[in-house]
Amino acid sequence: MSTHLGGTSRLTYSLATVPAPLATDRPAHIDVVVSNSGTEAVLCKQILLVLPTGDLAQDLVPAGHRVVATVEPSDQWTTDEIESGVLLTLPQDEMAAFAPGGTPVTVRPATGESVSLTTHGLLLRLKDFKANALAGTALLRIRETVSVDNGKTWETHQVTLPLAKYPPAEALTADVVGDLVLREADVDDNPDSAPVTLLTPGQKAVLTWTAPSDATCYVYYGDGERSEPLSGRDKWRFPVTGLTRDTQFQVRVTLQRSGETITHHLSTAVAVAEPVFPQLTVTKITAGGRKGKNEAPLLTIDGAVEVEKDSHFRGSLGVAQESHFYGTVYGGDGTLTVGDALVAKKSVSAEAGVTVTGSLAVTEKALVGSTNFDGMNTGDLWIKGKLSADRADLTTVLGTPQKLADAFDGRERSAPSNGLLLLWVRTVGHHATRTIYVDVHNGQEYETVAAATIDYGNAPDVKGSSATVPLRKGQKYTIWQEGSGGGTTDAYFFPLLSG
Known part of the structure; x- marks a missing residue:
């Protein structure tokens, strides 16, 4: 809104407000x-501006509120609030001259042609306050101290400018577009009063803005x-x-006004905690997590990781993707x-022991204690030094034999480890015939796989087997066993590669 008033003042004062008109209990400018x-020509010594202060309908600024004032041109004028609602504007050089409107000033440039110039007035900005809560008309009083005889005599004039305040519902009916804010939503999807700048995963929010209902x-x-x-929509x-x-x-x-389209x-933007990116290309990632075994910050990945071979990359450059690791790679729980x-x-x-729980296959040559492949064929195992086997560290091939009690x-019975079962029978007298057998379970049934026999008294004599x-x-x-006659039978179990 703009008000152009002259009255008895020597100078002319115009007002512009935002919003226009002013709305009660809302920020104002x-x-x-x-x-x-x-x-x-008018010389000005000072301009005194009085804003009605209080909580009544005829007041503008609520009691106790301070108004921030600025002036342009700032290199020629100063301004200050000498008390609540009273602003004093002074020229820097004790007085300022206002040239009469429309009076040309002739300057002769080097070309000799005339140029018409117009001098500027004064712009006083009042901001960072809000109108009080009651609708009404406030009177803005301005008192000027001026001279029209080049400072010989000074005059004081006062002019009053009315400022209307309307309830927000009536004052803000113009085409106000703006106020785009993302707000947190409650359980009923209604927006909260405070804006939100960071959303947690799954958090609901409501985008709100201001626009006319016909937009x-x-x-x-x-x-x-x-x-x-x-x-x-109203909201x-x-x-x-x-x-x-x-x-x-x-x-x-988009608004339609007077046959024209106004757009x-x-x-606005919002950040999301723990963001998800379907694809991400980065040059470098610096770890900043908890300290590892070597006191270096760790990069933690929650879940599985797949390093994919990019077919386009391979096709254009003719090479496969590579992954490079520097330093030490650790497994979870030490494995x-x-x-x-x-x-x-x-x-x-x-640098420590190697344990193979399954098969260890060497498709070419295997060297132990040597680096010389000369004279070896594919599949050869070359051990330079001793080969020993033990239950713990391979120090002997055969372990300590165990004599089986009541073996026959x-x-x-069940074999305690990989090993050899040795049976022995011999005669101690004449006319003895006896055979001992070993049956082994093949996974489905037992079958006889070995036997030892003595026959003494019938030629040819067999005294032991x-x-x-x-x-x-x-x-x-x-x-x-089966048969009769005197004799001694023993059974021993020899563990292999075990003590």
């Missing part, structure tokens, strides 16, 4: 423009997403859910587990 619209609005956000056209709201990363919102507001663009086959293109070194009673059976750990077997 007032511009006062001072100029000389007369035909005489048409579109909301753009995310990866090219757009709302349906929104129109015919402009757009629910927001399921954001997975930082998101920029833009609202396009406004509003924008690094590789789920698939591991192929090492170069040497593999172990026919009961089922033995049998050896290899057994796997846990394999079931039985020992039994």
Whole structure:
């Protein structure tokens, strides 16, 4: 709103307010423009501006509130609030001259042609305050101290400027577009009063803005997403859910006025904690997490990691993707587990023991204690030094033999480890015939795999005999005998590669 008043003052004062008109209990901004619209030059010593202060309808500024005032041109004028609601504006050089409006000033430039110039007036800005809560008309009083005879005599004039305050519902009915804010939503999807700048995963929010009810609005956000056209609303709201990363919102507001289309663009943004990125290209990531075993910060990845071979990258450059690791790689709980086959293109070194629970296959040559492959064929095992086996560290091939008690009673037994079962029978007298047998379970049934026999008294005489059976750990077997006559029978179990 602009008010142009002259009255008995030598200078002319115009007002512009935001909003226009002023709304009660809302932020306000007032511009006062001072100029000389007369035909005489005016010198100004000071301008005193009085704002009605209080909580009544005829007041403008609530009691106790301070007004921030600025003046332009600032290099020629100063301004100060000498008491609540009273502003004093002074020229820097004790007085200021206002040239009469429309009076040309002739300057002769080098070309000899005339140029018409107009001098500027004074702009006083009043901001950072809000109108009081009651609707009414406040009178802004301005008192000027001026001279029209080049400072010989000074005059004081006062002018009064009315300022109307309306309730917000009536004052803010103009085409106000703006105030785009993202607010946290309650359980009923209603917006909270405070704006939100950081959303947690799954948190709901509501986008709100101000626009006339006859506007048409579109909301753009995310990866090219757009709302349906929104129109015919007194309150402009757009629910927001399921954001997975930082998101920029833009609202396009379209108005039809006097046959023309007016378009406004509003924008805001929100950050999302723990964002999700389907694809991310980075040059470098610096770890800043908890300290590792070497006191270096760790980068923690919650979940599995797959390093993918990019077919486009391979096709354009002719090489496969590579992954480089520097330093030491640790496994969880002290163990690094590789789920698939591991192929090492170069040497593999172990500074501690190596345990193989399955098969260890060497497709070329295996050297132990040597680096000379000369004279070796594929599949050869070369051990330079001693080879020993022990239960713990391979110091002997055969362990301590164990004599089996009551070995020939026919009961089922189980091999305690991989090993050899040795049976021995011999005669102690004449006319003795006896045979001892070993039956081994093959997974389905028992079958006889070995036997030892003595026959003394019938030529040719057999005074002693033995049998050896290899057994796997846990394999079931039985020992039994038949025949008569004196004799001695013994059974021993020799563990292999175990003490």
